[in-house]
Amino acid sequence: MSNPRNIFIKKVLETSQSGDFEIAMSEWVCLGKKTNLDNDFYSNCDLCGAAIYKTNYIICNVKTMRIHSIGCECIKRFKSSYPSELVSKLKRVIFKINYNINSLVNIIKYVIKEYLIQYCLNLLE
Structure with missing residues (x-):
């Protein structure tokens, strides 16, 4: 070449x-x-x-x-x-990042839900 x-x-x-x-x-x-x-x-x-x-x-x-x-x-x-193996590793890292982001979103949703429930209960008192 x-x-x-x-x-x-x-x-x-x-x-x-x-x-x-x-x-x-x-x-x-x-x-x-x-x-x-x-x-x-x-x-x-x-x-x-x-x-x-x-x-x-x-x-x-x-x-x-x-x-x-x-x-x-x-x-x-x-x-x-x-x-190469490096591309496979990069794909695994990206998958883990996406998994962690989804987990974080679920935690945030739970916290917001609990906050709203507590807020509504306080309004009823």
Whole structure:
């Protein structure tokens, strides 16, 4: 594979935490892909600007949480090109956060309910 174009290197470094290109490349994981039949399909690669005709590969930087839609040639340049254990861990963390938020909402509802009951009882006295 040929060396990446300057625009590719620049975009990767701009949206990565590391200023070192090799390290920055390892910060990215592929979350999945979209076809040209999807409504949110991009016709150009976010990193090199090349035309994309069939498939967008969606990559995410695990340190900056930036997301890019890229083409089939750019995806080959990434060491971590398919969902990794890190993505699975991120999904589990998000699930736990959602679970904790739902638990907190239920606690708040209970406290408000108890407060309103007490408030109404005080009005009746």
